[in-house]
Amino acid sequence: MAEAFVRSDEHPACGICPSRRLPLGEFDVQDRPSDDCPFDPADGHRYTRSGVPVCVHPHKVGIPTGRYKSDGVPLTGELELPGDVAELESYLRGVLHSAAPGMLELLIEQAATEIPRAFPGVDVVTTLRRALG
Known part of the structure:
Protein backbone atom coordinates (compact mmCIF):
# COMPACT_ATOMS: atom_id res chain seq x y z
CA MET A 1 0.00 0.00 0.00
CA ALA A 2 1.24 3.52 -0.82
CA GLU A 3 2.17 5.84 2.02
CA ALA A 4 -0.48 8.26 3.32
CA PHE A 5 -0.12 11.90 2.29
CA VAL A 6 -0.14 13.19 5.90
CA ARG A 7 2.37 11.35 8.04
CA SER A 8 2.71 13.61 11.07
CA ASP A 9 0.53 13.86 14.15
CA GLU A 10 1.44 17.56 14.23
CA HIS A 11 -0.12 18.21 10.80
CA PRO A 12 -3.30 20.35 10.96
CA ALA A 13 -5.36 17.83 8.94
CA CYS A 14 -8.36 16.46 10.82
CA GLY A 15 -7.98 13.09 12.49
CA ILE A 16 -10.51 11.52 10.11
CA CYS A 17 -9.16 13.18 6.94
CA PRO A 18 -8.52 10.79 4.05
CA SER A 19 -5.09 12.41 3.69
CA ARG A 20 -4.07 10.57 6.87
CA ASP A 31 -13.79 23.57 -0.17
CA ARG A 32 -16.34 22.66 2.52
CA PRO A 33 -18.76 19.94 3.61
CA SER A 34 -21.76 19.64 1.32
CA ASP A 35 -24.48 17.28 0.14
CA ASP A 36 -22.05 16.21 -2.61
CA CYS A 37 -19.90 14.48 0.01
CA PRO A 38 -22.11 13.21 2.81
CA PHE A 39 -20.75 12.02 6.13
CA ASP A 40 -20.89 8.25 6.55
CA PRO A 41 -21.75 7.51 10.19
CA ALA A 42 -20.56 3.92 9.77
CA ASP A 43 -16.88 4.93 9.55
CA GLY A 44 -16.85 8.69 10.22
CA HIS A 45 -15.57 9.70 6.78
CA ARG A 46 -17.01 11.72 3.90
CA TYR A 47 -17.43 10.25 0.43
CA THR A 48 -18.70 11.35 -2.96
CA ARG A 49 -21.85 9.62 -4.19
CA SER A 50 -19.58 7.24 -6.11
CA GLY A 51 -17.63 6.31 -2.98
CA VAL A 52 -14.48 8.43 -3.36
CA PRO A 53 -13.07 9.69 -0.04
CA VAL A 54 -13.20 13.48 0.36
CA CYS A 55 -11.24 16.03 2.39
CA VAL A 56 -13.29 19.18 3.07
CA HIS A 57 -10.53 21.42 4.45
CA PRO A 58 -8.10 22.33 1.66
CA HIS A 59 -6.48 25.00 3.83
CA LYS A 60 -5.56 22.37 6.43
CA VAL A 61 -3.98 19.90 4.01
CA GLY A 62 -2.40 22.51 1.74
CA ILE A 63 -3.99 21.16 -1.43
CA GLU A 78 -0.51 28.44 -9.19
CA LEU A 79 1.53 31.31 -7.84
CA GLU A 80 0.07 34.77 -7.90
CA LEU A 81 3.19 36.87 -7.43
CA PRO A 82 2.71 40.27 -5.78
CA GLY A 83 3.01 43.42 -7.86
CA ASP A 84 5.78 44.83 -5.67
CA VAL A 85 9.19 43.15 -5.41
CA ALA A 86 9.37 44.27 -1.76
CA GLU A 87 6.54 41.83 -0.99
CA LEU A 88 8.02 38.89 -2.92
CA GLU A 109 9.61 25.20 -10.23
CA GLN A 110 6.88 27.69 -11.07
CA ALA A 111 8.57 30.40 -8.97
CA ALA A 112 11.88 29.78 -10.76
CA THR A 113 10.10 30.43 -14.07
CA GLU A 114 7.78 33.27 -13.05
CA ILE A 115 10.03 35.41 -10.85
CA PRO A 116 12.41 36.41 -13.68
CA ARG A 117 9.41 37.32 -15.85
CA ALA A 118 7.78 39.46 -13.17
CA PHE A 119 10.95 40.86 -11.60
CA PRO A 120 13.89 40.88 -14.04
CA GLY A 121 17.17 41.11 -12.21
CA VAL A 122 15.96 39.41 -9.02
CA ASP A 123 18.22 36.53 -7.98
CA VAL A 124 15.76 33.63 -7.92
CA VAL A 125 17.94 31.22 -5.95
CA THR A 126 18.69 33.77 -3.20
CA THR A 127 15.04 34.80 -3.01
CA LEU A 128 13.84 31.20 -2.72
CA ARG A 129 16.49 30.38 -0.11
CA ARG A 130 15.38 33.32 2.02
CA ALA A 131 11.71 32.40 1.61
CA LEU A 132 12.37 28.78 2.57
CA GLY A 133 14.73 29.63 5.45
Missing part, protein backbone atom coordinates in the same frame (compact mmCIF):
# COMPACT_ATOMS: atom_id res chain seq x y z
CA ARG A 21 -4.71 7.16 5.34
CA LEU A 22 -4.42 7.63 1.57
CA PRO A 23 -1.71 8.96 -0.76
CA LEU A 24 -2.12 12.16 -2.73
CA GLY A 25 -4.37 11.55 -5.73
CA GLU A 26 -6.44 8.86 -4.00
CA PHE A 27 -8.99 11.30 -2.58
CA ASP A 28 -10.82 14.43 -3.68
CA VAL A 29 -10.63 17.82 -1.97
CA GLN A 30 -13.67 20.10 -1.68
CA PRO A 64 -6.29 23.15 -3.70
CA THR A 65 -9.79 21.82 -4.25
CA GLY A 66 -9.98 19.25 -6.99
CA ARG A 67 -11.44 15.95 -8.12
CA TYR A 68 -8.08 14.21 -7.95
CA LYS A 69 -9.40 10.66 -7.59
CA SER A 70 -12.83 11.10 -9.21
CA ASP A 71 -11.59 12.68 -12.44
CA GLY A 72 -7.86 11.99 -12.27
CA VAL A 73 -7.17 15.72 -12.04
CA PRO A 74 -3.42 16.28 -11.71
CA LEU A 75 -2.18 18.28 -8.76
CA THR A 76 -1.11 21.76 -9.82
CA GLY A 77 -0.32 24.93 -7.98
CA GLU A 89 9.93 37.11 -0.14
CA SER A 90 7.11 37.44 2.34
CA TYR A 91 4.58 36.16 -0.19
CA LEU A 92 6.77 33.20 -1.15
CA ARG A 93 7.46 32.37 2.50
CA GLY A 94 3.74 32.14 3.22
CA VAL A 95 2.95 30.10 0.13
CA LEU A 96 5.89 27.71 0.35
CA HIS A 97 5.69 27.08 4.09
CA SER A 98 1.98 26.26 3.89
CA ALA A 99 2.28 24.11 0.76
CA ALA A 100 1.61 20.41 0.89
CA PRO A 101 4.74 18.30 0.34
CA GLY A 102 3.48 17.20 -3.07
CA MET A 103 2.94 20.82 -4.05
CA LEU A 104 6.23 22.28 -2.85
CA GLU A 105 8.33 21.09 -5.77
CA LEU A 106 5.72 22.31 -8.28
CA LEU A 107 5.57 25.74 -6.66
CA ILE A 108 9.35 26.10 -6.54
Whole structure:
Protein backbone atom coordinates (compact mmCIF):
# COMPACT_ATOMS: atom_id res chain seq x y z
CA MET A 1 0.00 0.00 0.00
CA ALA A 2 1.24 3.52 -0.82
CA GLU A 3 2.17 5.84 2.02
CA ALA A 4 -0.48 8.26 3.32
CA PHE A 5 -0.12 11.90 2.29
CA VAL A 6 -0.14 13.19 5.90
CA ARG A 7 2.37 11.35 8.04
CA SER A 8 2.71 13.61 11.07
CA ASP A 9 0.53 13.86 14.15
CA GLU A 10 1.44 17.56 14.23
CA HIS A 11 -0.12 18.21 10.80
CA PRO A 12 -3.30 20.35 10.96
CA ALA A 13 -5.36 17.83 8.94
CA CYS A 14 -8.36 16.46 10.82
CA GLY A 15 -7.98 13.09 12.49
CA ILE A 16 -10.51 11.52 10.11
CA CYS A 17 -9.16 13.18 6.94
CA PRO A 18 -8.52 10.79 4.05
CA SER A 19 -5.09 12.41 3.69
CA ARG A 20 -4.07 10.57 6.87
CA ARG A 21 -4.71 7.16 5.34
CA LEU A 22 -4.42 7.63 1.57
CA PRO A 23 -1.71 8.96 -0.76
CA LEU A 24 -2.12 12.16 -2.73
CA GLY A 25 -4.37 11.55 -5.73
CA GLU A 26 -6.44 8.86 -4.00
CA PHE A 27 -8.99 11.30 -2.58
CA ASP A 28 -10.82 14.43 -3.68
CA VAL A 29 -10.63 17.82 -1.97
CA GLN A 30 -13.67 20.10 -1.68
CA ASP A 31 -13.79 23.57 -0.17
CA ARG A 32 -16.34 22.66 2.52
CA PRO A 33 -18.76 19.94 3.61
CA SER A 34 -21.76 19.64 1.32
CA ASP A 35 -24.48 17.28 0.14
CA ASP A 36 -22.05 16.21 -2.61
CA CYS A 37 -19.90 14.48 0.01
CA PRO A 38 -22.11 13.21 2.81
CA PHE A 39 -20.75 12.02 6.13
CA ASP A 40 -20.89 8.25 6.55
CA PRO A 41 -21.75 7.51 10.19
CA ALA A 42 -20.56 3.92 9.77
CA ASP A 43 -16.88 4.93 9.55
CA GLY A 44 -16.85 8.69 10.22
CA HIS A 45 -15.57 9.70 6.78
CA ARG A 46 -17.01 11.72 3.90
CA TYR A 47 -17.43 10.25 0.43
CA THR A 48 -18.70 11.35 -2.96
CA ARG A 49 -21.85 9.62 -4.19
CA SER A 50 -19.58 7.24 -6.11
CA GLY A 51 -17.63 6.31 -2.98
CA VAL A 52 -14.48 8.43 -3.36
CA PRO A 53 -13.07 9.69 -0.04
CA VAL A 54 -13.20 13.48 0.36
CA CYS A 55 -11.24 16.03 2.39
CA VAL A 56 -13.29 19.18 3.07
CA HIS A 57 -10.53 21.42 4.45
CA PRO A 58 -8.10 22.33 1.66
CA HIS A 59 -6.48 25.00 3.83
CA LYS A 60 -5.56 22.37 6.43
CA VAL A 61 -3.98 19.90 4.01
CA GLY A 62 -2.40 22.51 1.74
CA ILE A 63 -3.99 21.16 -1.43
CA PRO A 64 -6.29 23.15 -3.70
CA THR A 65 -9.79 21.82 -4.25
CA GLY A 66 -9.98 19.25 -6.99
CA ARG A 67 -11.44 15.95 -8.12
CA TYR A 68 -8.08 14.21 -7.95
CA LYS A 69 -9.40 10.66 -7.59
CA SER A 70 -12.83 11.10 -9.21
CA ASP A 71 -11.59 12.68 -12.44
CA GLY A 72 -7.86 11.99 -12.27
CA VAL A 73 -7.17 15.72 -12.04
CA PRO A 74 -3.42 16.28 -11.71
CA LEU A 75 -2.18 18.28 -8.76
CA THR A 76 -1.11 21.76 -9.82
CA GLY A 77 -0.32 24.93 -7.98
CA GLU A 78 -0.51 28.44 -9.19
CA LEU A 79 1.53 31.31 -7.84
CA GLU A 80 0.07 34.77 -7.90
CA LEU A 81 3.19 36.87 -7.43
CA PRO A 82 2.71 40.27 -5.78
CA GLY A 83 3.01 43.42 -7.86
CA ASP A 84 5.78 44.83 -5.67
CA VAL A 85 9.19 43.15 -5.41
CA ALA A 86 9.37 44.27 -1.76
CA GLU A 87 6.54 41.83 -0.99
CA LEU A 88 8.02 38.89 -2.92
CA GLU A 89 9.93 37.11 -0.14
CA SER A 90 7.11 37.44 2.34
CA TYR A 91 4.58 36.16 -0.19
CA LEU A 92 6.77 33.20 -1.15
CA ARG A 93 7.46 32.37 2.50
CA GLY A 94 3.74 32.14 3.22
CA VAL A 95 2.95 30.10 0.13
CA LEU A 96 5.89 27.71 0.35
CA HIS A 97 5.69 27.08 4.09
CA SER A 98 1.98 26.26 3.89
CA ALA A 99 2.28 24.11 0.76
CA ALA A 100 1.61 20.41 0.89
CA PRO A 101 4.74 18.30 0.34
CA GLY A 102 3.48 17.20 -3.07
CA MET A 103 2.94 20.82 -4.05
CA LEU A 104 6.23 22.28 -2.85
CA GLU A 105 8.33 21.09 -5.77
CA LEU A 106 5.72 22.31 -8.28
CA LEU A 107 5.57 25.74 -6.66
CA ILE A 108 9.35 26.10 -6.54
CA GLU A 109 9.61 25.20 -10.23
CA GLN A 110 6.88 27.69 -11.07
CA ALA A 111 8.57 30.40 -8.97
CA ALA A 112 11.88 29.78 -10.76
CA THR A 113 10.10 30.43 -14.07
CA GLU A 114 7.78 33.27 -13.05
CA ILE A 115 10.03 35.41 -10.85
CA PRO A 116 12.41 36.41 -13.68
CA ARG A 117 9.41 37.32 -15.85
CA ALA A 118 7.78 39.46 -13.17
CA PHE A 119 10.95 40.86 -11.60
CA PRO A 120 13.89 40.88 -14.04
CA GLY A 121 17.17 41.11 -12.21
CA VAL A 122 15.96 39.41 -9.02
CA ASP A 123 18.22 36.53 -7.98
CA VAL A 124 15.76 33.63 -7.92
CA VAL A 125 17.94 31.22 -5.95
CA THR A 126 18.69 33.77 -3.20
CA THR A 127 15.04 34.80 -3.01
CA LEU A 128 13.84 31.20 -2.72
CA ARG A 129 16.49 30.38 -0.11
CA ARG A 130 15.38 33.32 2.02
CA ALA A 131 11.71 32.40 1.61
CA LEU A 132 12.37 28.78 2.57
CA GLY A 133 14.73 29.63 5.45
